Amino acid sequence: MSNPVADLKNISGEPQIGKAIKRLEDPALLTGKGRFVDDFHLPNMLHAAFVRSDEAHAKINGIDKSMAKAVPGVHAVYTLADLPKRFHNMRMHGMPNPHVSQNIMPYVLAKDEVCHVGEPIAIVIAYDRYIAEDAAALVMVDYEPLPTAGDCRAARQPGAALAHMNSPNNTAAEMHFGYGDVDAAFKNAAHIVREDLFMHRGLGHSIEGRACLCHYDEFTDHLTVYAASQGPHAHKRAICGLLDWDEERVRVVAYDVGGGFGPKMSFYAETIVASVASIMLKRPVKWIEDRREHFNAATQERDQYWDVEMALDAEGKILGLRIDMTHDKGAFMPHGTILPHISCTTVPGPFIIPAYKIDCHVMLTNKPPVAPVRGAGRPQAVFAMERIMDAAAAKLGLDRAEIRKRNLIPAEAMPYSMGLTFRDGKPLTYDSGNYPQLLKQVMEASDYNGFEARKAEALKQGRYIGIGIASAIEGTGLGPFEGATVRIGPSGTVTLLTGAAAQGQGHVTTFAQICAEKFGIAPGDVRVVAADTAVIANGTGTFASRQAVNAGSSTHLAAIQVREKVLQIASFILEASPGDIELAGGNAIVKGTDKKISFKDISRAVTGQSGYALPKGIEPGLESTRYFSPEQAAYSSNTHIAEVEVDIETGGVKVTGYWIAHDCGVVINPLVVQGQVQGGLAHGIGNALLEWMHYDPDTCQPLTTTLADYLLPTADMVPKAEISHVVSPSPLNPIGVKGAGEGGTIPAPAAIISAIEHALSPFGVHLTQAPVPPHHLVDHINKGRKKAH
Amino acid sequence: MTDTRKITVTVNGKSHTKEVPTRLLLSDFLRHELLLTGTHVGCEHGVCGACTVLIDGRSARSCLTLAVQANGHEVMTVEGIAPNADELHHLQQAMQDHHGLQCGYCTPGILTTLFELLRDNPDPSEHEVRSAISGNLCRCTGYQGIVEAALDAAQKMRAGARS
Known part of the structure; x- marks a missing residue:
C-alpha cells in the first residue's frame, strides 16, 4: 500500500498510520464504564x-x-x-x-x-x-x-392538500442540474431505456436515542x-x-x-x-x-420517486441521461436541500455520461422532517443509476458487467470533472480513483464469470440464486473544516484536543495513531479529548464521512508543528543538530548517544520560570492548533457484488455472499475501516429488504413505531463482506485519506435488488422499488407464474 | 403517589435493599438507583436487547422486568463480567481484538447474552452464535466482529478450562 505519510522525513518512530491498532475506546465500553448522556x-x-x-x-x-x-x-x-x-x-x-x-x-x-x-x-x-x-x-x-399532504408525488398535484395551512403550495424547492445537450443525445440514440422507480429509506435508529x-x-x-x-x-x-x-x-x-448515522x-x-x-x-x-x-x-429519510431515461448508442455507450425526481422533505426544512442535492449529483457515479439533466421537486408533506441518514440520498441515486444500467444491459442483450465496463471512467482520466456543482459548492471533480480496477477486483473475488453455471446448477435443484453489481462514488471529507490542538504540557503527556465527535467510528484510536507516530510513542500514550467545545474554539461536526480527512489532517499538521518545536528546543539544550535527534519513549535523544532530554523537561523549559524571560525567539509552550479546510470533497469509490438466494414460496431473501472493492485512499486503521464497511453493509441490507416507515395514506399517522413493526437487520441475516482495497490517495489532504463511513451502505440496495431480480429471472420479475419486502416479491413471483401458464 | 415496596436484590454478588416504586423498571433500578449505568436502554419494548441482564443466570430484558420482580433474585450485569478491575474477561478481550463494538451502546446486552451462551454451550457453531444474538440489535458493526469474537472467546475459554 502506498503511504505518503510513511515517506515523510518527519516521522521519527514507527509509522502508526496503516496499522490495525486495537481500539483504545473499547476497555471502558466493554466494562460498563461508558459516559453516555443518561449515565x-x-x-x-x-x-x-x-x-x-x-x-x-x-x-x-x-x-x-x-x-x-x-x-x-x-x-x-x-x-x-x-x-x-x-x-x-x-x-x-x-x-x-x-x-x-x-x-x-x-x-x-x-x-x-x-x-x-x-x-x-x-x-x-x-x-x-x-x-x-x-x-x-x-x-x-x-x-x-x-387535511394532510402525504405522498410527495400527490402533494405536487394542483389542488393537493397543503402541508402548511398558510403555504401557497407544497413545493419547498425546485432544483435543476445538468450539462451537455441531452435532447440531442436522445435524438441520436440507438436505444432508449426508461424506468419509473420508487425508493424509500428509513431512519437512523442509533440504538441510543x-x-x-x-x-x-x-x-x-x-x-x-x-x-x-x-x-x-x-x-x-x-x-x-x-x-x-x-x-x-x-x-x-x-x-x-451511542450511534449517530445522521439524525x-x-x-x-x-x-x-x-x-x-x-x-x-x-x-x-x-x-x-x-x-x-x-x-x-428525529429526522429521517423517506420517499423519492425517480423517472429515469437513458440514451445509448448501438454499442451500449451512454449518450445521455434525463431524470425527473420527486423528493419527500417532510414538514420542515432542516439541512435545507442538501439531501436531494446530493442525490441529484451522485447519479452519474463512475460512468461517463456525456449529457445529463435532472429536475428535482422537493415537496413538503405532513411527515417528520427529512435530513441525511448514513448515505444521505446517495443510495437512492445509485439505485436509479444501476437499475437503468441493468435495464440497458437487458435491452441490448449485454451482460450487466460488460455494459458497465464499456462506460466506466478510465483511471487515466483522473482528476475527472463532471460538469456539476456538488453540495459543497465546488465543481464536482473526482480527485483520484481507479473504477475499472474496482470492478475487475470484485468480479474476480466473487467469481462473477462462473456465476451463470452456478445458477444453472442451483435451478436444477429448484433453488433460485442471483448476482448483482452496483458502484458508488461518494463525495467525502466535506468542509468547511475541523480542528485539532496538539499539546505537550509539563507532565510530558502528548495531548490531542479536537471537536470531532465520534459515535462509534473509533476517532480516538485513529487520531491517536496519526499523532503518536510524530513523537515516537504508542497511540495509547496520547491523551485524546474530543467532542468538547471547551477544549477547542471551533469545530463543525461528524457527517459526510469527513473526520478522517478534516480532523485527521488537522491532527497531522498540528503534531508535525509541535514535533518541530520539540526538536528545536531539544537541539538547543542538547547542543545537537535537530537532524541528529530522534524522539522515542517520551524523550528526545541524540542518535547513537545516551544524551537525551524528556518531553517533560522540554515542556518545562518553554514554560519558563515566573518573572524570568524566555530565551530570545522562543514562543512559550509546546502547542499547535490547526484547522484543516479541504478545498473540495475527496471522492471515495467502491463496487459491490451481492449474491442472494430467494425462497419463491415465502419471498424470503438470504444474502449468501457479498464482496466489496473499496477505495478510501490511505487506510489509517484497517480494523476500523473494515468495521465501518461491514457495518455500512448491514444498514444497506436493511434498506434493501426491511426498513420501511409506513404511514396511513389518508391521515399521515405513523403505522410502524416499534422495532417489532419496523425491522432492522439482525445477526442471522448479515453475511461477512469480503472486502478488498484499492488505494488511490487523495491529493487534496496531507495524509491522502478519503471517507470510509458510508461506502458499505450506498450501493448495497442496488446490488442486492439487482441480484434478487436476477435470481427471479425464470419468472420474468422486474423490480423497480426499494426495499423489496417478502410479500412484494411473492406478488411478483405469482404474476410471473401466471404469465408462464 | 406511587405504591412502593422494599426489595432486596443481589447484583453482581452484592446485596442491595431499597424501597422502590412498584412500577420502576429493573433497567431504571440498576441504572438510576444503583448507578450501574453499564446496562443500556435502547427501545424500552423488549426488541433491541441492549438492556439484557442475567437473572438467576438466565438472560432477561431488564426494560420489560419490574424491579420488584427481581426481589430475592440474583442479577448479573455487564459490570459483573470482568474477573477483576484490571482484567477483561475472554469475551471482552475478544470483542476488542475482533472490533466487535463501535459505539458500544448495544455491547452490554451482547456481552450478557454471549456470556450465557458460552456457559451453556462452550463450543458453539457460527450459526448458533448468530442465532443467540439475533435478539440483539447492533446498528454499527454488521455483527461480523461480534460473531468472530464469540467464537474466539469460546476457543480460549475451552483452552483455559483444559489447562
Whole structure:
C-alpha cells in the first residue's frame, strides 16, 4: 500500500498510520464504564418529557395544562407562550439556499399549527421521568384537524392538500442540474431505456436515542449541555444563536454517543427547550428520547420517486441521461436541500455520461422532517443509476458487467470533472480513483464469470440464486473544516484536543495513531479529548464521512508543528543538530548517544520560570492548533457484488455472499475501516429488504413505531463482506485519506435488488422499488407464474 | 403517589435493599438507583436487547422486568463480567481484538447474552452464535466482529478450562 505519510522525513518512530491498532475506546465500553448522556446523574437534576402532536396536521385552538401541573412531582409545564418572549415568534434556524422557495422551520414548540405527528407542543419537567410522562399525557390539546399532504408525488398535484395551512403550495424547492445537450443525445440514440422507480429509506435508529442533559449553573451563569450529538460545536452555535448568548457562556459535550448515522447532526427543538427550561428553573434538566419519539420526531429519510431515461448508442455507450425526481422533505426544512442535492449529483457515479439533466421537486408533506441518514440520498441515486444500467444491459442483450465496463471512467482520466456543482459548492471533480480496477477486483473475488453455471446448477435443484453489481462514488471529507490542538504540557503527556465527535467510528484510536507516530510513542500514550467545545474554539461536526480527512489532517499538521518545536528546543539544550535527534519513549535523544532530554523537561523549559524571560525567539509552550479546510470533497469509490438466494414460496431473501472493492485512499486503521464497511453493509441490507416507515395514506399517522413493526437487520441475516482495497490517495489532504463511513451502505440496495431480480429471472420479475419486502416479491413471483401458464 | 415496596436484590454478588416504586423498571433500578449505568436502554419494548441482564443466570430484558420482580433474585450485569478491575474477561478481550463494538451502546446486552451462551454451550457453531444474538440489535458493526469474537472467546475459554 502506498503511504505518503510513511515517506515523510518527519516521522521519527514507527509509522502508526496503516496499522490495525486495537481500539483504545473499547476497555471502558466493554466494562460498563461508558459516559453516555443518561449515565450522568447531577445533583438536583429534573427530568423532561415532551407533549407531542397526535395529529399529522391540525390547528391548535388551545392547550390546557392544569391537570398536568397538578400532578405531585411536576415542577413545570411550558408551552411556547410560557417561554421567554424572545421565543414566541422565533423559528428554529434553517439552511438558506437559492433553490428554496419555502424554507419553513418549526417554532421551538408548536404555536398555532402542528404539521406532523410527534411535533413537540409542550415540555413537562418533573422529579423523575415516570412522573413527567404521566403528566405529559394529561396535557389537553384542542386540535382542529386539517387535511394532510402525504405522498410527495400527490402533494405536487394542483389542488393537493397543503402541508402548511398558510403555504401557497407544497413545493419547498425546485432544483435543476445538468450539462451537455441531452435532447440531442436522445435524438441520436440507438436505444432508449426508461424506468419509473420508487425508493424509500428509513431512519437512523442509533440504538441510543437522542439525549441531552442541560445544566444551567446560576452561580457561574453558564450552560453546559451534555448531548448525544454528532456536532457539539455546531450545536453550541445553534444554542448561542437561539439564546443570543455569547460563546463563553455555553459548552456542549458529547463524550460517548451511542450511534449517530445522521439524525444526531440535526439540531432539535428538544435541546433548546430543555436548555431554556434549565435556565428558567435553575436546575439541570435531562431529556432522554424513547424509541417511539425517535420514529416520530428525529429526522429521517423517506420517499423519492425517480423517472429515469437513458440514451445509448448501438454499442451500449451512454449518450445521455434525463431524470425527473420527486423528493419527500417532510414538514420542515432542516439541512435545507442538501439531501436531494446530493442525490441529484451522485447519479452519474463512475460512468461517463456525456449529457445529463435532472429536475428535482422537493415537496413538503405532513411527515417528520427529512435530513441525511448514513448515505444521505446517495443510495437512492445509485439505485436509479444501476437499475437503468441493468435495464440497458437487458435491452441490448449485454451482460450487466460488460455494459458497465464499456462506460466506466478510465483511471487515466483522473482528476475527472463532471460538469456539476456538488453540495459543497465546488465543481464536482473526482480527485483520484481507479473504477475499472474496482470492478475487475470484485468480479474476480466473487467469481462473477462462473456465476451463470452456478445458477444453472442451483435451478436444477429448484433453488433460485442471483448476482448483482452496483458502484458508488461518494463525495467525502466535506468542509468547511475541523480542528485539532496538539499539546505537550509539563507532565510530558502528548495531548490531542479536537471537536470531532465520534459515535462509534473509533476517532480516538485513529487520531491517536496519526499523532503518536510524530513523537515516537504508542497511540495509547496520547491523551485524546474530543467532542468538547471547551477544549477547542471551533469545530463543525461528524457527517459526510469527513473526520478522517478534516480532523485527521488537522491532527497531522498540528503534531508535525509541535514535533518541530520539540526538536528545536531539544537541539538547543542538547547542543545537537535537530537532524541528529530522534524522539522515542517520551524523550528526545541524540542518535547513537545516551544524551537525551524528556518531553517533560522540554515542556518545562518553554514554560519558563515566573518573572524570568524566555530565551530570545522562543514562543512559550509546546502547542499547535490547526484547522484543516479541504478545498473540495475527496471522492471515495467502491463496487459491490451481492449474491442472494430467494425462497419463491415465502419471498424470503438470504444474502449468501457479498464482496466489496473499496477505495478510501490511505487506510489509517484497517480494523476500523473494515468495521465501518461491514457495518455500512448491514444498514444497506436493511434498506434493501426491511426498513420501511409506513404511514396511513389518508391521515399521515405513523403505522410502524416499534422495532417489532419496523425491522432492522439482525445477526442471522448479515453475511461477512469480503472486502478488498484499492488505494488511490487523495491529493487534496496531507495524509491522502478519503471517507470510509458510508461506502458499505450506498450501493448495497442496488446490488442486492439487482441480484434478487436476477435470481427471479425464470419468472420474468422486474423490480423497480426499494426495499423489496417478502410479500412484494411473492406478488411478483405469482404474476410471473401466471404469465408462464 | 406511587405504591412502593422494599426489595432486596443481589447484583453482581452484592446485596442491595431499597424501597422502590412498584412500577420502576429493573433497567431504571440498576441504572438510576444503583448507578450501574453499564446496562443500556435502547427501545424500552423488549426488541433491541441492549438492556439484557442475567437473572438467576438466565438472560432477561431488564426494560420489560419490574424491579420488584427481581426481589430475592440474583442479577448479573455487564459490570459483573470482568474477573477483576484490571482484567477483561475472554469475551471482552475478544470483542476488542475482533472490533466487535463501535459505539458500544448495544455491547452490554451482547456481552450478557454471549456470556450465557458460552456457559451453556462452550463450543458453539457460527450459526448458533448468530442465532443467540439475533435478539440483539447492533446498528454499527454488521455483527461480523461480534460473531468472530464469540467464537474466539469460546476457543480460549475451552483452552483455559483444559489447562
